[in-house]
Each structure stands twice: as structure tokens, then as C-alpha cells.
Amino acid sequence: MTNAFPFPFSLPRLGVIAALVRRDYLVQRSYRLAFVLDLFYGIVNLLVFYFISQTFTDVATADLSGAPSYFAFASIGIAITIVLQAASGGLAHRIREEQLTGTLEALTAQPITVPELSFGLAAFQFGFGMIRAAFYLLLTGLFFGVSFTQADWVGFVTVLIASGAALASIGVLLGALVLVMKRGEVLTGAITFAMGLVSGAFFPIAVLPGWLQTIGSVVPTRFAYDGLRSAIFEGGGWGGDAVALIVFAVIGLPIGVWCFGRALLQSRRAGTISQY
Amino acid sequence: MKSNGAVLSIESLNRRFGRREVVRSLDLAVEAGQRIALWGPNGSGKSTVLRCVAGTLVPSAGSVRVGGHQAGELAARRLVGASLSQERSFYLRLSGRTNLLFFARMRYDNQREGVRSVDALIEELEIADIAAQRVDRCSTGMVQQLGIARALLGDPVVLLLDEPTRSLDAEARGRLWSALERRPHAAALIATHLDEDVKLCDERVSFPV
Numbered sequence: 384m385t386n387a388f389p390f391p392f393s394l395p396r397l398g399v400i401a402a403l404v405r406r407d408y409l410v411q412r413s414y415r416l417a418f419v420l421d422l423f424y425g426i427v428n429l430l431v432f433y434f435i436s437q438t439f440t441d442v443a444t445a446d447l448s449g450a451p452s453y454f455a456f457a458s459i460g461i462a463i464t465i466v467l468q469a470a471s472g473g474l475a476h477r478i479r480e481e482q483l484t485g486t487l488e489a490l491t492a493q494p495i496t497v498p499e500l501s502f503g504l505a506a507f508q509f510g511f512g513m514i515r516a517a518f519y520l521l522l523t524g525l526f527f528g529v530s531f532t533q534a535d536w537v538g539f540v541t542v543l544i545a546s547g548a549a550l551a552s553i554g555v556l557l558g559a560l561v562l563v564m565k566r567g568e569v570l571t572g573a574i575t576f577a578m579g580l581v582s583g584a585f586f587p588i589a590v591l592p593g594w595l596q597t598i599g600s601v602v603p604t605r606f607a608y609d610g611l612r613s614a615i616f617e618g619g620g621w622g623g624d625a626v627a628l629i630v631f632a633v634i635g636l637p638i639g640v641w642c643f644g645r646a647l648l649q650s651r652r653a654g655t656i657s658q659y
Numbered sequence: 660m661k662s663n664g665a666v667l668s669i670e671s672l673n674r675r676f677g678r679r680e681v682v683r684s685l686d687l688a689v690e691a692g693q694r695i696a697l698w699g700p701n702g703s704g705k706s707t708v709l710r711c712v713a714g715t716l717v718p719s720a721g722s723v724r725v726g727g728h729q730a731g732e733l734a735a736r737r738l739v740g741a742s743l744s745q746e747r748s749f750y751l752r753l754s755g756r757t758n759l760l761f762f763a764r765m766r767y768d769n770q771r772e773g774v775r776s777v778d779a780l781i782e783e784l785e786i787a788d789i790a791a792q793r794v795d796r797c798s799t800g801m802v803q804q805l806g807i808a809r810a811l812l813g814d815p816v817v818l819l820l821d822e823p824t825r826s827l828d829a830e831a832r833g834r835l836w837s838a839l840e841r842r843p844h845a846a847a848l849i850a851t852h853l854d855e856d857v858k859l860c861d862e863r864v865s866f867p868v
Contacts, residue, residue, distance in 0.1 A: 396768065398764055398768065398770060399764060399765060401764075402760075402761055402764035402765070405761075406750060406753070406757075406761045409752075409753055409757060410750060410752055410753065413752040413753075414752075484747060484750070484751065485744075485747025485748055486747070486748055486749065486750060488710075488715050488743065488744070488748065489743070489748040489749070489762075489809075491714075491715055492713045492714065492715050492736065492739070492741050492743070493736065493762060493765035493766065494733055494736040494737040494765055494766060494813075495736075495765050496733060648717070651714070651715060651716055651717045651731065652717045654674075654676055654710075654716050656715050656716070657715070657744065
């Protein structure tokens with residue numbers, strides 16, 4: 384089995400990834416009520432932060448990464464968090480679903496490579512996260528008075544894609560964890576939430592203790608939030624963050640995919656691929 | 660049982676789960692077109708052998724080669740069509756045809772070829788009514804027929820069928836065997852505990868080994 388997961392990897396077949404995306408879309412579409420409730424939850428989330436910002440109106444904006452108000456800062460954090468959680472936790476979530484529905488063995492018996500499997504399983508979640516984030520950003524602009532007139536949309540999209548690639552490497556690692564540990568989704572949820580916490584998703588990192596700020600300064604989500612807020616509210620200053628994210632992705636993705644392949648092999652050795 | 664022209668070659672296969680040795684020192688060579696029945700009671704290791712050939716399980720010792728490739732390698736998985744445990748191996752909220760089209764995409768680089776192949780299999784196995792329904796509305800026997808259709812996608816060199824007739828009615832059983840007849844090039848490894856299945860095979864390997 385040593386050659387089952389060759390390194391370096393061949394390029395994934397786009398048709399296979401498209402098939403996985405289409406399948407996930409069709410399954411998602413079949414749960415219409417869940418889809419609506421998810422959107423509703425996002426709107427409630429925005430409202431919570433809106434009323435918090437209304438309660439504390441005299442917050443100093445110096446540490447808000449250029450955001451004109453706390454609500455503007457937090458709403459961008461909410462929208463971006465959706466994408467980042469999809470990138471970092473999407474694969475782990477899908478692997479767990481495949482385990483529970485019993486389709487993982489049928490899928491891995493097919494002639495599909497490790498990159499195709501890992502990227503294909505995560506792709507829909509990521510794309511869906513992007514659409515949801517765009518929807519919430521639209522809402523904040525239309526109904527909550529957040530202005531995007533300064534936004535550098537090219538920078539925003541660049542940093543968003545770089546963020547997705549960087550966090551996908553963590554996502555593939557977390558997917559490997561779920562393959563081996565089965566009920567690892569609690570851990571993956573905790574890790575993605577903690578990354579948001581120390582990176583300034585919902586409040587400026589200046590309010591964190593020093594040691595947490597130190598941790599926050601090296602996790603990729605920090606560069607993602609900083610870069611995206613800079614692009615939206617300052618219209619520039621995102622270049623350094625984008626470079627850091629791209630470097631993280633270039634190093635992290637091959638490592639993540641290799642680990643995922645090893646986890647798959649370990650599951651085949653242990654005979655647990657059809658277990659949940 | 661060894662042969663130089665084998666498309667499937669199993670040598671000294673051993674598989675254990677913890678302390679329990681499920682398969683011990685199995686040697687088997689299967690040539691193109693041969694049908695081998697793995698015959699034995701439940702829990703005797705038949706499905707374990709099929710999983711080792713499909714590549715979803717790694718042998719504890721010994722080797723399994725498909726068309727010269729180690730089982731589990733991408734090249735080996737291209738050559739194998741498997742119908743393993745059916746109960747939970749489809750996306751329940753999608754139709755049978757959508758499921759088959761999805762799995763076909765893994766085996767055909769050309770999407771149109773995949774669609775043609777799925778539709779041809781649906782016609783051949785006479786499962787149009789089944790394929791049109793959501794899988795969660797299908798009976799066990801209906802899902803089993805979808806599983807057989809999936810195994811036949813990509814014109815595999817080696818077919819792995821785990822209790823393929825268990826939940827099938829007489830007509831569906833007939834269609835399954837006819838489909839195998841129409842594929843004289845394909846070797847088939849059929850796990851079963853039914854004598855009528857064994858009679859339609861060229862050879863029987865009794866389990867436990």
C-alpha cells in the first residue's frame with residue numbers, strides 16, 4: 384500500500400471535484416428548511432452584535448482595524464468567520480457525514496485520489512460559505528448602515544481566496560483527525576472557534592491577555608481578519624497579510640494532504656473505514 | 660490455486676482484527692472470466708477478502724494484486740467494481756440515477772460517456788423505476804440492484820459481489836446472472852452462502868480458510 388498515495392500528488396481531476404460539489408449541493412438542496420433556518424440564524428447573529436454595538440456606542444475605534452464602528456468590525460468578523468470555518472472545518476464535517484451515512488467506504492473504493500477526495504469534499508462547503516458571507520455583507524450594507532465605499536474589492540477577494548487556501552490546509556489536517564478519531568468534530572469545532580477567538584473575529588485582539596495576543600499573531604486567521612478588514616475599511620494595506628496567507632497555504636496544503644492520505648491508509652489498515 | 664494469467668492474485672492473505680484471525684493464508688488466482696464463489700457462513704471472512712481486494716482494507720500479511728497492481732492503488736481501484744455492504748452505501752436523499760451518475764464521474768473522464776454508461780446499465784438491468792426514486796424510498800432489494808449497477812460502472816476487470824442475490828427476487832437474480840454472462844472478460848469474486856449461487860460459479864472456495 385505504500386504507493387497508494389503517491390507524493391508528489393497528481394493534479395486533481397476537475398470533473399471529479401465538480402461531481403462532489405454537485406452531489407453536496409443536491410443533498411444540501413434537499414434540506415430546504417435547514418437552509419432557511421441557517422440564513423435566519425445568521426441574521427439573528429448580526430442582530431445580536433448590532434444591539435451590542437448600540438448598547439456600547441462610545442467605544443474607541445482606534446483598535447478596530449479601520450472599521451468605523453464596533454458593529455462594522457463585528458459584522459465583517461461574522462461574515463468572514465463563516466468562510467473561514469467552512470475552509471477549516473468543512474472537510475472534517477463532510478468526512479464525519481460520510482462515516483455516519485456509511486458512504487465513505489463506497490467512495491474510497493472508487494478510483495479517486497487523495498487530493499480529489501479532500502478538496503472535493505471541502506469545496507462545496509467553502510463555496511457555500513462564500514455565498515452566505517456575501518449575503519450577510521449585503522445585509523449589513525443595505526439594512527445596518529455599514530459603508531463599503533472605501534472597499535478595495537480586488538484586495539478583498541485576493542485575501543479571501545488566500546485565506547481559504549491557507550485555512551484549507553488546517554481543514555485537511557482536521558479531516559485527517561476525524562478519519563482516525565471518528566468523533567473528532569468536537570475537537571475540530573473547538574480549534575476553529577479558538578482560532579477565531581485569538582484572531583479578533585468579534586473583538587479587537589488588544590483586549591486579549593498578552594500571551595493570547597502572541598498566539599493570535601501567528602495563526603493564519605489573524606492575517607485573514609486583518610487583511611480583509613483592511614481591504615474593506617481602509618481600501619489597502621492588505622498585501623502583507625495576503626503574502627503571509629499564501630506562504631502558509633503553499634507550505635501547509637501539501638503537508639495537510641499528505642497527512643490526510645496517511646490517515647486514510649491508517650483507517651484501511653485498522654479496518655475502520657466503514658465504521659462510525 | 661495459482662495461474663500465470665491471473666487478473667487477481669491473492670498470496671498468503673492474512674487479516675486479523677485485534678486477536679481474531681479472520682482470514683488465514685488464503686491463496687487464490689482468478690483468471691479473466693472466471694467466477695469464484697467464496698462460500699461459507701456469516702462471519703467466516705468472505706467480505707473481509709472482498710474488502711482487501713477492493714482496497715478498503717489492508718491485509719495484515721500477504722499480498723493482493725489486481726492486474727499486476729497492489730490492491731488499493733489507484734490503478735487497481737480502476738480495475739475493480741465492488742458491490743459490498745449495500746445498506747448504507749448510497750446518498751439516501753438523492754435518486755438512484757443521480758447516485759450512479761456521481762459514482763460514474765469517478766470512473767469516466769468524459770462526462771457524456773459516464774451518462775451513457777449509467778443509462779445503458781439502467782436499461783440492461785431494467786431498473787429504470789428504481790433509479791428514478793430517491794434511495795431512501797427504495798427497499799433493500801432495490802438498493803442491492805443499484806449496488807450491482809454501480810459495480811458494473813467502468814467495465815471493471817474484477818467484480819466483487821458480496822451476497823449479491825440475498826435480497827433479490829427471481830427476476831432480478833436472473834438479470835444479475837445475465838449481466839455477468841454478457842461480460843465474459845470480467846472475473847468475479849462472489850461471496851455467498853447460497854448453494855444456488857455456487858452452482859452458477861466455476862469454482863468454490865470454502866470459508867473459513
